[in-house]
Amino acid sequence: MRVKPKKARIEKHHIEDFIGRTYMSFCVALLIVIIVSMVYFVASKGISTFISGDVTVSDFLFGTKWSPDGDTPSFGAFPFIAGSFLVTLLAALIASPLSLCAALFMTEIVPGWGKKLLQPVIELLSGIPSVVYGFIGLSVIVPFLRNTLPGQGIGVAAGALVLSVMILPTITSVAADALASLPQNLKESSFALGATRWQTISRVIIPTTFPAIMTGIVLGMARAFGEALAVQMVIGNAPFIPRSLFESASTLTSVITLGMGNTTMGSAHNNALWSMALVLMLMTFVFVFLVRLLERRNKI
């Protein structure tokens, strides 16, 4: 009796494998297409401000006068760039120590119920949508600041406070992961030398995990820098460099949010907004680069 060749079965496997591979390659190729087209489209729109010759790069980046509708329109975006950096740095300054305390609480002080208590808190905080943070900022933080401190309540301080709560979960979870993955014997040898818990934390644990904690802070700052709506709602949106923390200011994102719908595509004003989007995108690259740099240091 002739044995049937097994060819058919092998072919079925091959076809299956082939289809699977093709499909996966398509998915991966799509990711590449998305990022390439994103960079291309935003960049080509963003540099049209400078190509058309009305505004030079240095005028845009360092000019302090923003009057797109004036008789001689000027597009100095420095107040917004400064505003973005200011709220981002302030938010990181407020959130980092708090996050570090939360992470230490979860991993070093009461690892058992501390984690059970804080883990869901962190998850819920990161799940609250940004418009809700903006709404709470508008209805709680702004009136509070208005009643207790000089100024209108809206402004840089309100923006930084709202952002700091938003980036708390990011920094906390990265820091807690880093602290939890620290080799146990480092701590034990420190305790064996007679060090107190705080001495161990401040001289051994934090220095060892410093790059990882910084990674968390940079990730948090990246989120704060790109956050649009929550900041827009509480910062006041005045096109000036703020002279105090309780004055209105603008960020790149808030100006884009407000301006994009009210300008016509292709006008100089609209193009300037795209240039700001380009700045935002370039800053994202900087943040990703920083994170990678820190992660490399963390491995050694």
Next chain:
Amino acid sequence: MKPRTVDKIATSLIVFFALFIVAILVGLLGYILFRGLSHVSWDFLTSAPQKIRAGGGVGPQLFNSIFLLVLTLIITVPLGLGAGIFMAEYARPGKLTGFIRLIVEVLSSFPSIVVGLFGLLLIVNYFNLGFSLISGALALTVFNLPLMVRITEQAFRSVPNQQKEAGFALGLSKWKIVTSVLLPVALPTIITGTILSAGRVFGEAAALMFTAGMSSPRLDFTNWNPLSPSSPLNPFRPAETLAVHIWKINSEGLAPDAAQIAAGASAVLVLTVLIFNLAARYFGRLIYRKLTASKSMD
């Protein structure tokens, strides 16, 4: 000061700040729910918003949010699965894999407003889809896809290697192992992650302002023809979502009870995200038990 005293002070400070964060969350949730829920009623959830008069609801917005979420997941889940499986099982360490990893990282850290602007330029204007649900869903795809890839990759990586080796020992093809051995084991993690990412998509607003639009046409909920402009199922109509609505009434709301509507809508939004969170845990456990015949997760 004695080291012991310093230690005590530092410890109490850390405990204080950690509990302070818990207090922030309790305060936030308490405020949102306490202020908002008194305004939430069946009528509020189903009726259309009023422009100038008081008493409007968020019915169409709520429906739009859910519909948009479904559309987004229909697009992103298969794509994210494909790319994630590739990254976990097929990609060999090298330049290309490193590059794809970088892409996923960059995509997931792009500010959502930049994603929205990209959608405005390419999807709304260039592909001429206009302000529509489908534009919004495509923009959210850009936003959600890197998340899905990460979730899938992590889920597949956490499957014990023996499972794969057993499959190879049986002479199965690699694709067969991926789909019938690894996928079922990875599925609970993937589903949990997907529902959690759905929570993020549900609350997303900045990327949608410029793609799904900031208005909602009059919807006729008895019209189920997906091509009619007033049908809620028409994917080519503009659709304001709940999150965008909250932003809009806070910045330019004219209704006299705008603050209450914002509070009510925020409560609905937060509650929905909370439900997503709980559902993610529940389904993860349930499916894990069904598929693996074991009693508990981890």
